[in-house]
Amino acid sequence: METILSKRIQSLTQSEIRIMSIECEKRNGINLSQGICDLPLPPVLAEEAKSAIDHGENHYTRYDGINELRSAVADKLFQYNRMTVDPDSEVIITSGSTGAFYCACLALLNPGDEVIIFEPFYGYHEYTLLALDLVPVYAKLSPPSWSFSPEEVESLITEKTKGIMINTPANPSGKVFSHQELDQLADICVSHNLLIFTDEIYEYIVYDGLSHISPGSLPAIRDRVITISGYSKTFSITGWRIGYCACREGLARPIGCASDLVYVCAPSPLQAGASKAISTLQDDFYKALCDKYEKKRNLICDAMKEASLLPYVPQGAYYVLAEAGQIPGDTSKEKAMHILEKTGLALVPGSAFYHGSGGENLMRLCFAKEDQVLEEACERLQALKPKTYINT
Ligand SMILES: Cc1ncc(COP(=O)(O)O)c(C=O)c1O
Structure with missing residues (x-):
């Protein structure tokens, strides 16, 4: 056939x-x-996940994740990312950050909508957009510092543009977006009413004394940022599929519905392991x-x-x-x-x-x-x- x-x-x-x-x-x-x-991986993570299996935590969880993990993520977002989010309505635990981005696009965008991504890009960002009939529009990052031109970014915006994707620290360039660069992008997004998707999966891996800055911590754009991250890289658990997204309730609810539809929930005992590790491990x-x-x-x-x-x-x-x-x-x-x-x-x-x-x-x-x-x-x-x- x-x-x-x-x-x-x-x-x-x-x-x-x-x-x-x-x-x-x-x-x-x-x-x-x-x-x-x-x-x-950190031992506390595996011990807690095994214990959760032994104690019968092997079933569907709430669609947006177990209370302990949402709370642990909200605390961590406050302490590390300088973001204030409500664990009950503004955090969705997802099947990895990959699942978070897919569900955010599925929930918030329509076929034909354009999203600006920086090039060189992470392949899954481009393919996620394509798989949902969205249109990636490419803004240049220029070596050696992988800088971009705000004028170029602005020139790419059409009436179909709905968002900008930021990845900081970035794969593959290793670029860490500076405060000034994020402010420039924030101004563009405010003046053109765009969403900001930000993938921060490498947030703890920043060199040379630089700091990771979450776009969601900038007050001017708090309501339009969808912060995406997870623990694949930080805890060396790429196969566990534990990620999250954080954003205002009006965006989080539809993303949660999409995540429920596609994944139902993230793996229950592994959510327990991750929540214990996040709340136990120190700086x-x-x-x-x-x-x-x-x-x-x-x-x-x-x-x-x-x-x-x-x-x-x-x-x-x-x-x-x-x-x-x-x-x-x-x-x-x-x-x-x-x-x-x-x-x-x-x-x-x-x-x-x-x-x-x-x-x-x-x-x-x-x-x-x-x-x-x-x-x-x-x-x-x-x-x-x-x-x-x-x-x-
Ligand atoms: C930029 C970026 N985002 C997301 C992922 C995948 O993350 P997760 O395992 O949480 O889906 C990767 C993995 O290589 C990545 O490089």
Whole structure:
């Protein structure tokens, strides 16, 4: 029988990350393409989740999450993000931050609406919009500092524009939006009556003494921001699917209905584990996490510089984008395959983060790996040193 695909699914291609992961597995290589953290999870999290299973917390929860987790998230939003939200009506626990963004778009936007996203972008942001018949409109982030032009952003706005997507710290660029930049975007959103979707999944991974600033903490835009985050990265639990969104009640209620429809609820015992960990772990846990990643960042960036993969040293998150102009290959896919063949390291071709023909000279590497794996990767990178090309 002929394969039947919806038009929406036809527009989604298999992600470069998955393709590189498969190629890497075939060669028994080191996978630096996927944003999976190798790090161990905090013991309190697993203990509480196991105990919740043993105590029968294995059923549907309230559609917006268990009381303890909504309260823990609201307290954390107050203390860390400087946002005041009502745990009973302004926090929705979701199936990861991915589920939060999908449900926010499903609940608040209509087919044909336009959303501005910054490029290079995180693929799921673009694909989520496309899957819902929404239209991504691309605003440029320019290296080396990944700055944007507020004038360019404003020039992209049409009568169909309904929102702007911010990702801070950003994947893949590592950009941490400054207060001034957020104020500029806030002014634009107020004057054009736009929503702001903000994905802050890497909020605790910020380097060089910089601070994470949540757009939702800016009073001028509090009512138009949908803050999205979760614990996949902070607690190294990407498979648990614990995320949330926080916004004013009028937006939170429909997002909760959408989340109920698509996911029913986030996994019950894992919600219990997460709420215990959020309320138990102190500042030293988050500081140690950040310090650990900063050391890994420095290690890998130094090795990349020596290996002709010139890194744009990230301000946050755990990816590095690098200029790969000196690596053989006409496209970033060819360059990624060359790197895999030469070193056994899987990276993501830069084209995965751009629409059209952008990103062909870029490569992304994820450094959320155990130290010995990262050290091995640094050593293997040296096979890319220019002198190795002379006789090949
Ligand atoms: C920017 C960004 N948002 C969201 C996610 C996924 O988060 P979650 O596991 O909470 O769905 C990722 C994972 O790589 C990411 O890079």
